[in-house]
Amino acid sequence: MNDKPQTCFIGAGAMAEAILCGLLENTDTRPHQIRVINRTNTDRLRELEQRYQLLAANDKEETIRQAKQVILAVKPKDMADAIQQWGSCIHSGQTVISVVAGIPTSFIESLLPQPTAVIRAMPNTSSMIGRSATALCKGQYAQQKDLEAAVRIFSAIGSAIVVEEDQMDTVTGLSGSGPAYIYYLVEALEQAGIEAGLSRTVARELTLQTLLGAAHMLVETGEEPAELRRKVTSPGGTTMAGLQTLAEHRFEEAVAEAVHSAKKRAQELGRSMTALSR
Numbered sequence: 001m002n003d004k005p006q007t008c009f010i011g012a013g014a015m016a017e018a019i020l021c022g023l024l025e026n027t028d029t030r031p032h033q034i035r036v037i038n039r040t041n042t043d044r045l046r047e048l049e050q051r052y053q054l055l056a057a058n059d060k061e062e063t064i065r066q067a068k069q070v071i072l073a074v075k076p077k078d079m080a081d082a083i084q085q086w087g088s089c090i091h092s093g094q095t096v097i098s099v100v101a102g103i104p105t106s107f108i109e110s111l112l113p114q115p116t117a118v119i120r121a122m123p124n125t126s127s128m129i130g131r132s133a134t135a136l137c138k139g140q141y142a143q144q145k146d147l148e149a150a151v152r153i154f155s156a157i158g159s160a161i162v163v164e165e166d167q168m169d170t171v172t173g174l175s176g177s178g179p180a181y182i183y184y185l186v187e188a189l190e191q192a193g194i195e196a197g198l199s200r201t202v203a204r205e206l207t208l209q210t211l212l213g214a215a216h217m218l219v220e221t222g223e224e225p226a227e228l229r230r231k232v233t234s235p236g237g238t239t240m241a242g243l244q245t246l247a248e249h250r251f252e253e254a255v256a257e258a259v260h261s262a263k264k265r266a267q268e269l270g271r272s273m274t275a276l277s278r
């Protein structure tokens, strides 16, 4: 068995786990081909290694050097430190894939010792079950084949779509953060059901199946969401009353503002990093 790491994660948090779990479940990547490195939390590393049967990265520098892909999955504020700490082990024969919100490929390239292929990706936590919506773009040294290899990785954990880098912050606000908006909606629906007299179990079951049914309707019928919404809404009926209340509470504006605020935050994170490196 060739024990050389194919993929080395720098950062052992929720996102690294979601991606590695997806890779193991949905591709032919084997546990011995993955290594994970973090800063200090060895308990967390042992937990991931045990849970997914990974080999430990005993010599961290050598592990990074040997990996075909290095996936950067640290918090944006830790990015500069992480690249300073590990960047000297990264070389031009590798591809660096960053899932870090807001951080431009040019920033990563500028801190690496050699011109290196950098791919920026924005997945979401549904990678855990092979259902991420990921958008990707490439930096100045990455070739089409590097982008395609990254697309293959993320296609294995959901859908993967290539965009221009100037769209990545918008993507972050929409599909990177998106699962949280949906969970918030689920919480709100459930809570409303409970307050109106349903048991928690009944409210949960009805909410989840409604969410799943609506998602499948969108995918399987291919109809426009507005058209599907129209079909639920009988004139003078119950849905119309509910939708009117949502409109009165400026539902659409609230969602648009949420995406916009998340995008703005991604831009701020990017700018603060770029300023730090000057």
Ligand SMILES: NC(=O)C1=CN([C@@H]2O[C@H](COP(=O)(O)OP(=O)(O)OC[C@H]3O[C@@H](n4cnc5c(N)ncnc54)[C@H](O)[C@@H]3O)[C@@H](O)[C@H]2O)C=CC1
Pocket: 010, 011, 012, 013, 014, 015, 016, 037, 038, 039, 040, 041, 044, 073, 074, 075, 076, 078, 081, 082, 083, 085, 099, 100, 101, 122, 123, 124, 125, 176, 177
């Ligand atoms: N959570 C999400 O839904 C998504 C997160 N992202 C991005 O993924 C990145 C990671 O997010 P999470 O996994 O949620 O964060 P997290 O806080 O759960 O994990 C971050 C990990 O980085 C490690 N770390 C920090 N500094 C390090 C260093 N110098 N060397 C090695 N490891 C270091 C920490 O020990 C920790 O294990 C963030 O940049 C975020 O923007 C992207 C898409 C979705």
Ligand SMILES: O=C(O)[C@@H]1CCC=N1
Pocket: 101, 172, 176, 177
């Ligand atoms: O909240 C965050 O910053 C990360 C990026 C996209 C989703 N979660």
